[in-house]
Amino acid sequence: MDTILKTENLCKYYGSGQNEVKAVQNVNLQVENGEFVAIVGKSGSGKSTLLHMLGGLDNPTSGKVLVKNRDIFKLKEDELAIFRRRKIGFIFQAFNLVSSLNVWENIMLPIGLDGRKPDEEYVWDIIQTLDMQDRVYNMPNTLSGGQQQRTAIARALAAKPDIILADEPTGNLDSKISEEVMALLKMSAQKYGQTLVMITHDEDIAQMADRIIVIEDGRVVKQ
Amino acid sequence: MKVITNIALKNNRKNRTRSILVIISILLTTILLTVISCFAYGMIKSQKVNAEAIYGSWYGALNGVTEDDISEINKRGEFKNIGRAAYAAEVMSDGNLSLYFFDETARSLTNTDDRLKRGRFPESANEIAASEEFFAVAGYDNVQTGDTVILSSRADLNSKYEEEEFVVCGILAETDTEVNTDTYSALISEEYLKNKVSEENQSYIAYFQVSDSVEMTTDSAEEVIKELAVKCGIPEDRVSINNYYILWQLDPGIETISTCAIIAIMVIVFSAVVIYNIFQIGLVQKIREYGKLKAIGTTGRQLRKIVFREGMSLAAVGIPLGALLGYFIAEGTYTWLIDQSNSINVAQYETVSLLNILPISVAILLSVLTVWLALKKPMRIAAGISPVEAMRYQEDIKGKHSVRKRKNTGVAGLIRAGLAQNRKRNVATILTMGVSCVLFIVIANFIGNIDNEYDARKEVEHGQFEISLDYRLRDTAYPENNLENILLDNPINEDVIEKIKAIDGVTEVKTRKIFLVYDENGNKQTCAVFDREDFDNELTQSKILGDLDYDIAGENGGFIYGWANFFDENGYSLGDTMKIAVSDGTQNVDISVPVIGAVGSIDQDWLITEEAYNKLGLSSETYGYIWVDCAEKDRERISGEISELFLDEEHIDITEYSEVLETSRLSTRMVRLASYAFLIIIGVIGFMNMANTMITSVITRRQEYGMLQAVGMTKRQLNIMLQAEGMVFTVGTVLSASVIGIPLGYVLFKYGKANGFM
Numbered sequence: 001m002d003t004i005l006k007t008e009n010l011c012k013y014y015g016s017g018q019n020e021v022k023a024v025q026n027v028n029l030q031v032e033n034g035e036f037v038a039i040v041g042k043s044g045s046g047k048s049t050l051l052h053m054l055g056g057l058d059n060p061t062s063g064k065v066l067v068k069n070r071d072i073f074k075l076k077e078d079e080l081a082i083f084r085r086r087k088i089g090f091i092f093q094a095f096n097l098v099s100s101l102n103v104w105e106n107i108m109l110p111i112g113l114d115g116r117k118p119d120e121e122y123v124w125d126i127i128q129t130l131d132m133q134d135r136v137y138n139m140p141n142t143l144s145g146g147q148q149q150r151t152a153i154a155r156a157l158a159a160k161p162d163i164i165l166a167d168e169p170t171g172n173l174d175s176k177i178s179e180e181v182m183a184l185l186k187m188s189a190q191k192y193g194q195t196l197v198m199i200t201h202d203e204d205i206a207q208m209a210d211r212i213i214v215i216e217d218g219r220v221v222k223q
Numbered sequence: 224m225k226v227i228t229n230i231a232l233k234n235n236r237k238n239r240t241r242s243i244l245v246i247i248s249i250l251l252t253t254i255l256l257t258v259i260s261c262f263a264y265g266m267i268k269s270q271k272v273n274a275e276a277i278y279g280s281w282y283g284a285l286n287g288v289t290e291d292d293i294s295e296i297n298k299r300g301e302f303k304n305i306g307r308a309a310y311a312a313e314v315m316s317d318g319n320l321s322l323y324f325f326d327e328t329a330r331s332l333t334n335t336d337d338r339l340k341r342g343r344f345p346e347s348a349n350e351i352a353a354s355e356e357f358f359a360v361a362g363y364d365n366v367q368t369g370d371t372v373i374l375s376s377r378a379d380l381n382s383k384y385e386e387e388e389f390v391v392c393g394i395l396a397e398t399d400t401e402v403n404t405d406t407y408s409a410l411i412s413e414e415y416l417k418n419k420v421s422e423e424n425q426s427y428i429a430y431f432q433v434s435d436s437v438e439m440t441t442d443s444a445e446e447v448i449k450e451l452a453v454k455c456g457i458p459e460d461r462v463s464i465n466n467y468y469i470l471w472q473l474d475p476g477i478e479t480i481s482t483c484a485i486i487a488i489m490v491i492v493f494s495a496v497v498i499y500n501i502f503q504i505g506l507v508q509k510i511r512e513y514g515k516l517k518a519i520g521t522t523g524r525q526l527r528k529i530v531f532r533e534g535m536s537l538a539a540v541g542i543p544l545g546a547l548l549g550y551f552i553a554e555g556t557y558t559w560l561i562d563q564s565n566s567i568n569v570a571q572y573e574t575v576s577l578l579n580i581l582p583i584s585v586a587i588l589l590s591v592l593t594v595w596l597a598l599k600k601p602m603r604i605a606a607g608i609s610p611v612e613a614m615r616y617q618e619d620i621k622g623k624h625s626v627r628k629r630k631n632t633g634v635a636g637l638i639r640a641g642l643a644q645n646r647k648r649n650v651a652t653i654l655t656m657g658v659s660c661v662l663f664i665v666i667a668n669f670i671g672n673i674d675n676e677y678d679a680r681k682e683v684e685h686g687q688f689e690i691s692l693d694y695r696l697r698d699t700a701y702p703e704n705n706l707e708n709i710l711l712d713n714p715i716n717e718d719v720i721e722k723i724k725a726i727d728g729v730t731e732v733k734t735r736k737i738f739l740v741y742d743e744n745g746n747k748q749t750c751a752v753f754d755r756e757d758f759d760n761e762l763t764q765s766k767i768l769g770d771l772d773y774d775i776a777g778e779n780g781g782f783i784y785g786w787a788n789f790f791d792e793n794g795y796s797l798g799d800t801m802k803i804a805v806s807d808g809t810q811n812v813d814i815s816v817p818v819i820g821a822v823g824s825i826d827q828d829w830l831i832t833e834e835a836y837n838k839l840g841l842s843s844e845t846y847g848y849i850w851v852d853c854a855e856k857d858r859e860r861i862s863g864e865i866s867e868l869f870l871d872e873e874h875i876d877i878t879e880y881s882e883v884l885e886t887s888r889l890s891t892r893m894v895r896l897a898s899y900a901f902l903i904i905i906g907v908i909g910f911m912n913m914a915n916t917m918i919t920s921v922i923t924r925r926q927e928y929g930m931l932q933a934v935g936m937t938k939r940q941l942n943i944m945l946q947a948e949g950m951v952f953t954v955g956t957v958l959s960a961s962v963i964g965i966p967l968g969y970v971l972f973k974y975g976k977a978n979g980f981m
Contacts, residue, residue, distance in 0.1 A: 055933075057933055083935075084933070098931070099927070100644035102629065108630070109931075110934045113937075139627060
């Protein structure tokens with residue numbers, strides 16, 4: 001399998017001197033194409049910071065993030081934004097839908113921002129897979145938490161990204177819905193051949209992954 | 224209690240940006256309200272103080288009364304302080320000079336005492352007191368008290384001029400009216416008056432005040448005074464009323480107060496909306512926090528108090544500062560405005576101090592009221608929060624639309640969706656901004672519509688110069704001043720016109736003829752001959768009677784009366800035929816002509832068309848007016864050459880358009896200044912409103928922007944989105960403002976014009 005995502009000595013420090021906080025220290029990891037990786041760690045262990053850097057949302061203090069062997073931090077700011085909407089799909093804990101757009105529009109947002117013609121058939125397929133076909137014109141505030149997160153998943157999948165980065169996607173959901181959403185997420189990632197990197201502190205959910213990376217105090221302690 | 228205050232203060236400290244925005248808004252509001260109330264106070268106080276100085280302290284004057292009338296009035300208890308004044312003679316000069324007698328009481332009532340710069344008022348027959356300008360027009364420069372001057376004067380049109388020697392006993396200041404009308408008068412003694420005017424011809428103007436025992440109000444004053452006059456046997460039409468003095472003497476300044484109240488209400492409404500917006504949007508961010516407070520047991524009442532105290536603690540900073548600044552701004556501007564006014568008016572206003580607890584307290588109270596109004600809704604929302612709802616609060620939680628059938632994508636779709644979601648709030652913002660723009664446009668329009676050129680063109684109808692005949696109709700002592708005799712050797716003739724046309728730089732010369740009309744009783748009147756351009760122009764500008772048309776008027780030779788307002792009063796009616804004699808000085812022609820209409824006001828009694836004039840068979844050289852046009856750069860030189868042409872002509876008046884225009888501009892300067900000041904006020908409020916809307920819109924949607932960037936929105940796209948939203952607001956504001964503002968401004972101007980305050 002090809003390596004799709006790789007980090008080299010990735011570090012992120014906040015503050016300086018005595019107040020210096022080493023959120024991420026010398027992280028070296030590799031993710032293969034189509035793999036489902038769970039990053040596990042306690043609260044404050046640096047897993048969210050790591051994920052943000054993997055997706056180019058946050059700049060590292062030092063080190064590299066290579067996506068398909070390309071250093072993403074060598075890109076200019078706007079190039080990075082374009083890279084994100086084409087190559088990366090984000091799923092956040094707080095569903096992060098645009099409140100003024102309906103479900104369909106939220107799902108199409110990254111494609112629309114890219115000025116691409118949407119592959120409607122493909123998107124409809126995702127919507128049906130996620131069982132959202134009856135809610136496509138609903139506004140976010142009329143959806144349940146699970147439905148909102150499924151919309152976010154659909155949005156992440158719709159642009160056919162290489163990697164999906166999920167930051168505690170089930171953090172705001174109860175356990176039954178969590179399992180349902182996770183099952184859908186895993187199933188659709190497999191179905192559409194996408195790589196999935198997910199942060200969680202829930203051992204049960206982590207067990208669904210192909211591989212678990214444990215992070216403690218900003219360091220990878222187990223790959 | 225302490226806990227609540229503490230939370231409120233801490234909240235303010237934490238939301239520093241919001242706190243500063245609110246303080247600035249409150250500060251500005253208080254400044255504006257203080258300025259307005261101090262101005263209202265100053266205007267009223269100043270009018271009370273200055274009414275007497277400007278208008279004199281007489282209530283009314285009876286014109287054309289005899290000594291007997293005056294002694295009759297003296298007997299009545301309703302009148303007090305009766306002063307006598309009388310016209311004594313006209314002085315021969317290039318200008319308009321006359322001699323008047325004022326007794327001591329009349330001098331005091333009309334502020335003539337204050338005009339004395341040096342010396343004293345005349346007592347013996349050969350003494351005179353006048354302004355330096357009077358003497359200058361009479362041919363004496365640098366006159367000092369004790370100097371002797373020789374003046375030729377006559378009491379009426381039936382007397383000959385007589386030379387008399389006067390000793391200058393006093394020098395007076397010129398009055399406003401004198402300067403504006405270019406007519407100056409000198410004061411002489413009672414002795415001189417008695418010598419000059421025979422007793423049977425002597426008529427006086429009696430200035431008087433009304434005793435305190437007479438009950439009257441501003442509205443009834445005129446009626447009461449006229450009734451009193453009639454009781455003394457003096458007809459109503461010979462009574463003049465000193466309206467302005469009476470107004471300020473009897474009225475507490477209701478008009479000023481109500482005008483200021485309207486402006487203040489507008490300021491309060493706008494400011495309340497601005498402050499409310501800031502609080503409301505801040506509240507959306509903090510709703511979770513309030514929810515938590517409620518969850519741990521804070522009551523709704525306590526939450527109301529927290530929001531109230533947050534607002535009032537900011538007001539406690541903004542209001543005193545605003546009141547202080549406002550007072551100083553008002554005092555400074557007011558003094559400046561009075562200085563400006565004093566520099567262009569002869570009547571000098573006394574400056575008054577605006578420092579008074581009343582207007583400032585009113586302003587402070589109004590500011591507190593504004594903040595309270597702004598806090599009302601946020602207080603209610605904070606109190607009504609349910610903790611559960613607060614945890615998942617989104618501003619549009621009550622959004623009507625649960626389903627929207629659209630498939631917008633991309634930036635354009637985002638913009639459309641964003642605007643549609645907050646439609647109500649967006650429309651409200653656009654309308655508030657629109658309304659302040661409307662006010663801005665209305666006032667700007669108002670200022671723009673003050674047309675000095677238009678006013679000046681009423682005096683000098685065409686070109687840069689007006690050369691007109693200076694004639695009389697019934698001068699028996701000097702018949703050479705009468706029109707028929709001037710026309711015999713008209714100083715405005717073909718020869719002169721050719722000379723003017725030949726002056727280098729003259730671009731256009733236009734003339735108008737005038738001639739004499741004798742009515743059936745042989746009374747002399749004048750008639751002007753209008754060409755098509757002037758005729759049509761007159762029709763658009765003034766009140767007209769009859770269905771007037773240049774061609775028809777030319778064909779039927781109809782006469783049009785020049786004083787439409789007196790048409791019926793003077794016994795004319797449309798369609799009448801009148802038997803008249805027309806004259807160009809040399810020959811009189813008897814004819815019957817139809818009266819076909821009347822126009823607003825022209826300088827002559829009648830007007831006819833050029834075609835009609837040609838049919839009368841009169842001389843072709845009865846020119847009464849020449850208008851000369853030239854380029855601006857040649858104006859001064861040509862002015863000199865024209866004056867040269869008419870150097871020795873007594874019967875010529877030369878008026879320069881530029882001078883008339885300048886006078887008109889000076890007289891509207893105060894209105895302009897005040898309007899500009901108000902424009903700035905509205906501009907500041909409008910700007911605050913807009914800045915606030917933009918800042919808060921960005922602040923509240925920070926999270927959304929972050930997420931949009933996370934899913935791949937570029938900086939450029941974000942900019943486009945924000946700019947497009949701004950454009951919608953701008954275009955909406957401009958549209959709503961121009962659609963309402965321009966017509967409203969025009970209506971206001973029309974109203975002002977109709978009511979004579981412009």
